[in-house]
Amino acid sequence: QLVRANLAQELGYLNTQILGEGQTLCILDTGIDSNHSSFTGRIIAGKNFIDEIQPAIDDNGHGTHVAGIAAANGTFIGVAPRAGIIAVKVCDATGNCPGSAILAGIDYCINNSAQYNISTISGSFADRGEYNSSNCPTYFEPALAAVNERNISTVFAAGNKIFFL
Numbered sequence: 001q002l003v004r005a006n007l008a009q010e011l012g013y014l015n016t017q018i019l020g021e022g023q024t025l026c027i028l029d030t031g032i033d034s035n036h037s038s039f040t041g042r043i044i045a046g047k048n049f050i051d052e053i054q055p056a057i058d059d060n061g062h063g064t065h066v067a068g069i070a071a072a073n074g075t076f077i078g079v080a081p082r083a084g085i086i087a088v089k090v091c092d093a094t095g096n097c098p099g100s101a102i103l104a105g106i107d108y109c110i111n112n113s114a115q116y117n118i119s120t121i122s123g124s125f126a127d128r129g130e131y132n133s134s135n136c137p138t139y140f141e142p143a144l145a146a147v148n149e150r151n152i153s154t155v156f157a158a159g160n161k162i163f164f165l
Contacts, residue, residue, distance in 0.1 A: 003069050005079040020080025024116045025070050026109035028102060028123035029063030030095065031056040032087035036064055038074035039085060045116060046087035047108050049101040056087035060095055063087065066124045086116060090123070097125040099139060106143040113150050121147060124157040 009017050024044065034043050034057060046056035058064045073081035090105040091097035102125065109121045140156075147154055 003079065005069075005077055005081075008079045009077075009081075018080070020071060020083025022117065023080065023119040024084035024086060025067075025080065026086045026088055026105075026112075026116075026118050026121045027063060027067045027070065028088045028090045028105040028109070028121065028125075029058075029066050030060035030091040030093070031058035031063045031089035032067045032085065033058045033061075033064040034087070036068075036074075038068055038072035038076065038078075040074075042071065042073070042083070042085050043087055044084045045112065046089070047105070048089040049104045049108075050089050050092050056089040058087075058089075059093040060091065062095060062124070063089070063091070066122065070120075070122055084116065086112070086118065091125065103140070103143050106140070106147060110143075110146055110150055110152070113152055118152060120153045120155065122155050 009019060011018065031048065032039065032043060048054050048056045067085055068076060068078055070078050071080050071083045071085055072078035086109065088105040088108055090101040102123065106121060109118055112118065144154060
Protein backbone atom coordinates (compact mmCIF):
# COMPACT_ATOMS: atom_id res chain seq x y z
CA GLN A 1 0.00 0.00 0.00
CA LEU A 2 2.79 2.41 0.85
CA VAL A 3 4.36 2.28 -2.62
CA ARG A 4 0.94 1.94 -4.27
CA ALA A 5 1.85 -1.18 -6.20
CA ASN A 6 -1.85 -1.64 -6.92
CA LEU A 7 -1.83 1.49 -9.11
CA ALA A 8 0.83 0.02 -11.40
CA GLN A 9 -1.11 -3.22 -11.60
CA GLU A 10 -4.41 -1.48 -12.29
CA LEU A 11 -2.96 0.58 -15.15
CA GLY A 12 -2.23 -2.49 -17.22
CA TYR A 13 -1.66 -2.49 -20.95
CA LEU A 14 -4.18 -3.40 -23.63
CA ASN A 15 -6.68 -4.51 -20.98
CA THR A 16 -4.10 -6.79 -19.36
CA GLN A 17 -2.71 -6.38 -15.86
CA ILE A 18 1.04 -5.96 -15.73
CA LEU A 19 2.20 -8.29 -12.97
CA GLY A 20 5.71 -9.13 -14.17
CA GLU A 21 4.79 -12.55 -15.54
CA GLY A 22 7.52 -13.81 -17.87
CA GLN A 23 9.93 -11.09 -16.75
CA THR A 24 12.88 -11.23 -14.37
CA LEU A 25 14.13 -8.55 -12.01
CA CYS A 26 17.81 -8.41 -11.11
CA ILE A 27 17.95 -6.98 -7.57
CA LEU A 28 21.36 -5.53 -6.59
CA ASP A 29 21.52 -5.03 -2.83
CA THR A 30 22.41 -6.93 0.38
CA GLY A 31 21.04 -10.18 -1.04
CA ILE A 32 17.57 -11.66 -0.56
CA ASP A 33 16.15 -13.99 2.09
CA SER A 34 15.48 -16.95 -0.18
CA ASN A 35 13.31 -18.57 2.50
CA HIS A 36 10.89 -15.65 2.67
CA SER A 37 7.38 -16.80 1.77
CA SER A 38 6.83 -13.79 -0.51
CA PHE A 39 9.42 -15.14 -2.96
CA THR A 40 8.65 -18.88 -2.95
CA GLY A 41 9.78 -20.45 -6.20
CA ARG A 42 10.68 -17.14 -7.84
CA ILE A 43 14.34 -16.59 -6.94
CA ILE A 44 15.77 -18.25 -10.00
CA ALA A 45 19.45 -17.37 -9.62
CA GLY A 46 21.87 -15.38 -7.52
CA LYS A 47 25.45 -14.22 -7.19
CA ASN A 48 27.40 -12.83 -4.27
CA PHE A 49 30.05 -10.24 -5.15
CA ILE A 50 30.93 -9.51 -1.51
CA ASP A 51 31.91 -13.08 -0.61
CA GLU A 52 31.90 -15.13 -3.81
CA ILE A 53 32.05 -18.40 -1.87
CA GLN A 54 28.69 -17.73 -0.20
CA PRO A 55 25.22 -17.53 -1.79
CA ALA A 56 23.47 -14.17 -2.21
CA ILE A 57 21.65 -14.45 1.13
CA ASP A 58 20.57 -11.23 2.85
CA ASP A 59 22.44 -10.56 6.09
CA ASN A 60 21.07 -7.05 6.52
CA GLY A 61 17.37 -7.09 5.57
CA HIS A 62 17.51 -4.21 3.12
CA GLY A 63 17.77 -6.36 -0.02
CA THR A 64 14.79 -8.45 1.02
CA HIS A 65 12.81 -5.26 1.68
CA VAL A 66 13.72 -3.83 -1.75
CA ALA A 67 12.87 -7.13 -3.46
CA GLY A 68 9.53 -7.08 -1.63
CA ILE A 69 8.65 -3.65 -2.98
CA ALA A 70 9.46 -4.86 -6.46
CA ALA A 71 8.04 -8.36 -6.45
CA ALA A 72 6.56 -9.65 -3.18
CA ASN A 73 3.68 -12.06 -3.59
CA GLY A 74 2.46 -12.99 -0.13
CA THR A 75 0.99 -11.00 2.74
CA PHE A 76 2.19 -7.89 0.92
CA ILE A 77 2.08 -7.56 -2.86
CA GLY A 78 4.86 -5.83 -4.79
CA VAL A 79 4.69 -3.99 -8.09
CA ALA A 80 5.47 -7.12 -10.15
CA PRO A 81 4.30 -10.06 -7.99
CA ARG A 82 4.70 -12.69 -10.72
CA ALA A 83 8.19 -11.70 -11.88
CA GLY A 84 11.20 -13.93 -11.48
CA ILE A 85 13.93 -12.61 -9.20
CA ILE A 86 17.69 -12.76 -9.31
CA ALA A 87 19.45 -11.91 -6.05
CA VAL A 88 22.74 -10.10 -6.60
CA LYS A 89 24.60 -9.33 -3.39
CA VAL A 90 26.71 -6.20 -3.87
CA CYS A 91 26.42 -4.79 -0.34
CA ASP A 92 27.73 -6.25 2.91
CA ALA A 93 25.93 -6.73 6.23
CA THR A 94 26.61 -3.10 7.23
CA GLY A 95 25.14 -1.77 3.98
CA ASN A 96 28.51 -0.89 2.45
CA CYS A 97 28.29 -1.30 -1.33
CA PRO A 98 31.69 -1.06 -3.05
CA GLY A 99 31.52 0.41 -6.54
CA SER A 100 33.50 -2.55 -7.89
CA ALA A 101 30.85 -4.97 -6.56
CA ILE A 102 28.02 -2.91 -8.05
CA LEU A 103 29.74 -2.83 -11.44
CA ALA A 104 30.34 -6.59 -11.26
CA GLY A 105 26.67 -7.07 -10.35
CA ILE A 106 25.51 -4.97 -13.29
CA ASP A 107 27.79 -6.98 -15.59
CA TYR A 108 26.35 -10.22 -14.16
CA CYS A 109 22.82 -9.06 -14.94
CA ILE A 110 23.79 -8.00 -18.47
CA ASN A 111 25.66 -11.24 -19.17
CA ASN A 112 22.70 -13.31 -17.98
CA SER A 113 19.92 -11.16 -19.44
CA ALA A 114 19.09 -13.47 -22.34
CA GLN A 115 19.25 -16.66 -20.26
CA TYR A 116 16.90 -15.33 -17.55
CA ASN A 117 14.89 -12.77 -19.56
CA ILE A 118 16.06 -9.92 -17.32
CA SER A 119 13.96 -6.86 -18.07
CA THR A 120 14.92 -4.67 -15.09
CA ILE A 121 17.94 -4.06 -12.88
CA SER A 122 17.13 -2.47 -9.53
CA GLY A 123 19.66 -1.21 -7.04
CA SER A 124 19.46 0.74 -3.80
CA PHE A 125 22.77 1.91 -2.39
CA ALA A 126 23.99 4.07 0.46
CA ASP A 127 25.94 7.23 -0.28
CA ARG A 128 29.30 6.70 1.45
CA GLY A 129 31.38 9.11 -0.61
CA GLU A 130 32.64 6.72 -3.32
CA TYR A 131 29.67 7.63 -5.49
CA ASN A 132 26.98 10.10 -4.63
CA SER A 133 24.12 12.09 -6.08
CA SER A 134 26.52 14.31 -8.04
CA ASN A 135 28.78 11.63 -9.54
CA CYS A 136 26.62 8.50 -9.48
CA PRO A 137 25.47 8.67 -13.11
CA THR A 138 29.04 9.38 -14.31
CA TYR A 139 30.60 6.68 -12.11
CA PHE A 140 28.38 4.01 -13.62
CA GLU A 141 28.03 5.48 -17.11
CA PRO A 142 29.92 2.76 -19.06
CA ALA A 143 28.01 -0.05 -17.35
CA LEU A 144 24.69 1.72 -17.81
CA ALA A 145 25.42 2.29 -21.50
CA ALA A 146 25.83 -1.47 -21.84
CA VAL A 147 22.53 -1.99 -19.98
CA ASN A 148 20.77 0.40 -22.33
CA GLU A 149 22.16 -1.45 -25.36
CA ARG A 150 20.34 -4.57 -24.08
CA ASN A 151 17.13 -2.57 -23.59
CA ILE A 152 17.05 -3.37 -19.86
CA SER A 153 15.28 -0.87 -17.62
CA THR A 154 17.18 0.38 -14.58
CA VAL A 155 16.05 1.94 -11.34
CA PHE A 156 18.80 2.95 -8.92
CA ALA A 157 18.51 4.80 -5.64
CA ALA A 158 21.73 6.23 -4.21
CA GLY A 159 21.94 8.43 -1.14
CA ASN A 160 18.15 8.70 -1.24
CA LYS A 161 18.31 10.13 -4.76
CA ILE A 162 16.52 8.06 -7.38
CA PHE A 163 17.89 7.68 -10.88
CA PHE A 164 15.91 6.18 -13.74
CA LEU A 165 18.53 5.47 -16.35
